[in-house]
Structures are given as C-alpha cells and as structure tokens.
Amino acid sequence: MTAAPTTGTARRPADAEPDVIRNPVLRGFHPDLSLLRVGGDYYLATSTFEWLPGVTVHHSTDLVNWRSYGGVLREPRLIDLSGNPDSGGVWAPCLSYADGLFHLVYSDVKSFAGAFKDVRNFVTVAESVDGPWSDPVPLPGHGFDPSLFHDTGPDGDGRSWLLWVDWDHRPGTNPFAGILLQEYDRVLRKVVGPVQRIFTGTSLGCTEGPHLYRRCGWYYLVTAEGGTSWDHAVTVARSRSLRGPYRPDPAGPLLTSAHRPELELQKAGHASLVETPEGDWYLAHLTARPLTSRGACVLGRETALQQVDWTADGWPRVAGTAGKGTPSLLVPAPPAAAEQPSSRAAELPEENPDGFGAGSVLAPQWMTLRRHEDPSWLSLTRRTGWLRLRGGESLSSRHRQSVVARRQQHTRFDFRVTVSAWPGSPRQMAGLVHLYNTELWHYLHLTWDEDLGRVLRVAVCDRGKYSETADPVAVGPGLVVLRLVVRDDQARFQWALWDLGRCEEWFPIGPVLDSGRLSDEYATVGDPATGHYSSWGFTGAFVGVCAQDLTGSGWPADFAAPVYHDAEDGSAPDGPDPVLPLPMEPRA
Incomplete structure (x- = not known):
C-alpha cells in the first residue's frame, strides 16, 4: 500500500518527553487489521464479521491516540449479512490509497464450517474514508483475505495488484494452498491478466493475510501464519521481482507469541506495515489477552503496534522487550508525529462515550x-x-x-x-x-x-x-x-x-x-x-x-x-455499591 507524500513536517523539541504507544491501541474486538498512511493521517481498518456497519475504521495523526469513524459499510448495497453464520461476514479488509481515492477490499464469508469456504470478495472506492463508497465490484472468490498493492512509488510502474489466499477444499491437500497474485486495473475496476501463485508459506503453515510492500528495490510479502490462536505469527518473504519467487526471512517470524505463555500479548499475528513521514517503520498486528495463561480471551482479538528496524541486509526486525520478535506493551512513538498536519480529522464524528x-x-x-x-x-x-x-x-x-x-x-x-x-x-x-x-x-x-x-x-x-x-x-x-x-x-x-x-x-x-x-x-x-x-x-x-x-x-x-x-482499577459501578459475591479489588 502506498502513502501519499507529506510536506511541512514539524519535529517535537529535543527536550520534550516522548510519547509512548500503549498496547493494545484498539481494545476489544478489532482483528485482521490494515494500516494505511495518507499524508499526515493514519487509518486502521479492522474486521467486523457479522456486525454492522462493516469494516471499522480508526484515525490517528500520531499512532498513539485513535478516534473511530465507526463502520464504513453502512448500506445494504455495500454488504448484506442476513443469514451469515456466526463469525462469518466481513473478514480481513484492506484499505489502500491511489489516484486520490481510498480503495477498500474485503471478504464476505457466507459459509466456512467443514472443508468449504463460500466467499465473496469485493472492492469499493471513495474520496473520503467516511464515504460515500462506490457500488462494490466483485473480485475472484475462491479464497479470502484479499489485499491491494499499488506500485505507485518513485520506482514503480504505477500498476496495481490483487493478492488473496487460495483455499483448497480437497482431502489430502494443504487447504492454505498459497498466496495468489493478479493485476488489478484501477480504471476498469477488475482483475486482468494471468493468476500467479507467488508464495506457498513456511513450515508454520496456515499462510494467509497477505500484504505487499516495496522498499529499497525489494518487494516484501507480509503474511500471517500458524493459525489464529496461540501459534499465530507474522512472517516476511521478499523478492527482487513483484512476481517472485519470494524467499522467507531465514531468521524466522518477524513477530510471534508462540511458546511464550507468560507474555501478556498473545496470538500476535496478521500484520500490516507503515512508514512514517520521517522514515520510521511500525507494524500493526492483532493480539489477544487471555484471562489466565492460555485461557479465555473474552475481549477477542485486539490491535497493537510495534516499532520495526531494518537490518543492514534489508530484513525487518521487531525488538520486543521480552526478546527478538516478541510483542511489547509499551512502544516508542514516532517523533513529531503529533504535530503532523491532518487533512481529514475534521470529518471525524464527535466523541460520545455514553448515550446511543x-x-x-x-x-x-x-x-x-x-x-x-x-x-x-x-x-x-x-x-x-x-x-x-x-x-x-x-x-x-x-x-x-x-x-x-x-x-x-x-x-x-x-x-x-x-x-x-x-x-x-x-x-x-x-x-x-x-x-x-x-x-x-x-x-x-x-x-x-x-x-x-x-x-x-x-x-x-x-x-x-x-x-x-x-x-x-x-x-x-x-x-x-x-x-x-x-x-x-x-x-x-x-x-x-x-x-x-x-x-x-x-x-x-x-x-x-x-x-x-x-x-x-x-x-x-x-x-x-x-x-x-x-x-x-x-x-x-x-x-x-x-x-x-x-x-x-x-x-x-x-x-x-x-x-x-x-472497572479495571477496582472501582465500583456508579450508584449504590452492589452486594455481589464478586472480587472488587484490582488484580495483582
């Protein structure tokens, strides 16, 4: 995904106390995220499954503070979820930007129990995240987790490409059959040319959630692997050619909580990269916080951010506080980001914590x-x-x-x-x-x-x-x-x-x-x-x-x-104290 250029960047004074990103940045059910920067504005789009309006979008100018637009698929012409199964509906949206338009691709999953997945993939565009969004155009539907990559950078050819997961229902095969690539014509709003399989994953398996980026002459393919539970991970593969072959990072996953049950942030995976105007890189990823070690995750899968550095030979690295490639609760925020001008903040609805x-x-x-x-x-x-x-x-x-x-x-x-x-x-x-x-x-x-x-x-x-x-x-x-x-x-x-x-x-x-x-x-x-x-x-x-x-x-x-x-600080509800056989004190 490509960010529009920014001018007039201002930096925070050197003696100012730096801001800190506190994870998760989006608490509660906000999974399968897509992170995008357009000028000085950051957008996080997350899955909504059977809930409406579809695709929740949050906005920030500093990666620290986030405000919600709510869902953007607000009309039956954009999504019809009547009859969809539990945890079906809108899976893994991808928000991108090209030609002055936001491009939103998403899956509408009509059934997925057992061997088959009946999926309808769509693309819609709008001048503003708040809409109005164009009538959705169907995309190839024999898989899920579609995303768009616009090769519109200084060295790109200006073309766009659709990626998605190839699902194989046949017994004896790997159902996660790889990541497919096909050119997408932004004018005609349809795929053109041949389909290519560019990546079949690593030994972690369950390769899904593809996002493609370009940096320093390399194309980087970021995928989710290991399944969506405790072994979830973010993997990176790269190629000099957009069509591959893509070779995975020999150091292993970029991020994972697997085999580290003591970490507060579990299930780390399904990620999206973004570069700040100052050239810093961050990784947004889903995570979960169980009540007990490997216990119930009542808040669902949440969204967190990690800082990314690059090695001398061009591989991304997350240096977590608990070790390489682990998620951190506190992450340094990008410098001067809070003073970055925003072109769209005025479009946000007023915050109203209570009331309907x-x-x-x-x-x-x-x-x-x-x-x-x-x-x-x-x-x-x-x-x-x-x-x-x-x-x-x-x-x-x-x-x-x-x-x-x-x-x-x-x-x-x-x-x-x-x-x-x-x-x-x-x-x-x-x-x-x-x-x-x-x-x-x-x-x-x-x-x-x-x-x-x-x-x-x-x-x-x-x-x-x-x-x-x-x-x-x-x-x-x-x-x-x-x-x-x-x-x-x-x-x-x-x-x-x-x-x-x-x-x-x-x-x-x-x-x-x-x-x-x-x-x-x-x-x-x-x-x-x-x-x-x-x-x-x-x-x-x-x-x-x-x-x-x-x-x-x-x-x-x-x-x-x-x-x-x-009430996580131990406070009681408003009004008379309840008489309940419940622990009211803060957790240790």
Missing part, C-alpha cells in the same frame, strides 16, 4: 447484528433522548434481530441502561444482553407472565442450549434500570426501579454467571487433527440492548442512559 447517539444516527461505538440501521426497526427520534427498538427475531436468529451493542473492551466493567417497555406476551422481550454469538449469550429481560404480569427473567444460551437461571421476578409499574457487573470470568445481573431520578436500591437477580464462556476459545468447536470445525470464535464479546417480538407485531421497547464503566 446524536440526531438520528447511532454513535460510532454502537453496532447492529446482521441488520443495517433502519427506521423500520430502530429510531433515535421517536422519543426524545431514547433509543426505540421494534421487536425482532430471537437471539438465536441469523436474520432480523433487533440488537444494538458495543464491544466489551475491559475484563472488568459495568454496564447499565434504563428500559421503558410494556410487554403483553411471553413472546415479547426487551433488556440487557451480554453476548458472543447466536449460541452464546446471557440476557436479563423484561417480559410478560400470565400469573405475575410484567416480570424480569434471566436467560442463558450455552452452545445453543437455552435455560433460565432464576425464577421470574414481578416488576411493578415504572422505568426499570438493568445492570451487568463483570469481573474477569464472573458476571452478575442487577435491577432497580427508577424513582424520582435515582435508583433507590439495586437487587441481584440470578446466579453468578461464567462470562468466560463468551470467548473465542469456548465458541470454537471442531477437530484440530483434521482442521475442520463446526463453529469458530473470531469476534469477542459484546454488551448492549435488544428487543424481540415473536408475535411478529413489531412491539416497541425504549432504552435510555446507557453507561459503560471501566
């Missing part, structure tokens, strides 16, 4: 599940200060759910929301949900009981098995405030009545729940020996609100004042 959004549009941190934001089921204007959801299908549906949620970004957090809902049937429900996918969730909700009237129930779905973990609790008239308190792998629901602007008393409801189940590891079910899985976990946990109306009448429920509270 301003005007008629959800704030960037909120996402919907397989269903684009649409006034037919979601409104921020029907009732001032409230989010209204029309009840949709059940939490087990892969089609028309009414869910608005945000990423879980801390292992210890509290989330509360006020609910105004008057169900008239057991098939009408609305409340607070902590979920991973359609088969893994915890749900505190208002519903109706023939004997008790309006009640609260706690429902749990554990790998598709539904249960209710407490007797229903009758709730009188008025607004109800629901709260979730999570401490590592323990979670507890609470509720209170909203009376005269405050919650007089919080009541626990249901048992302590195992929130460690809402993790990549627990969601993944299959046979490592064959490599065929019935389900995968790629997304991390979400917390938010939802409404169901299984009568089909579109019954409404309203939500207000959502508050997500980071």
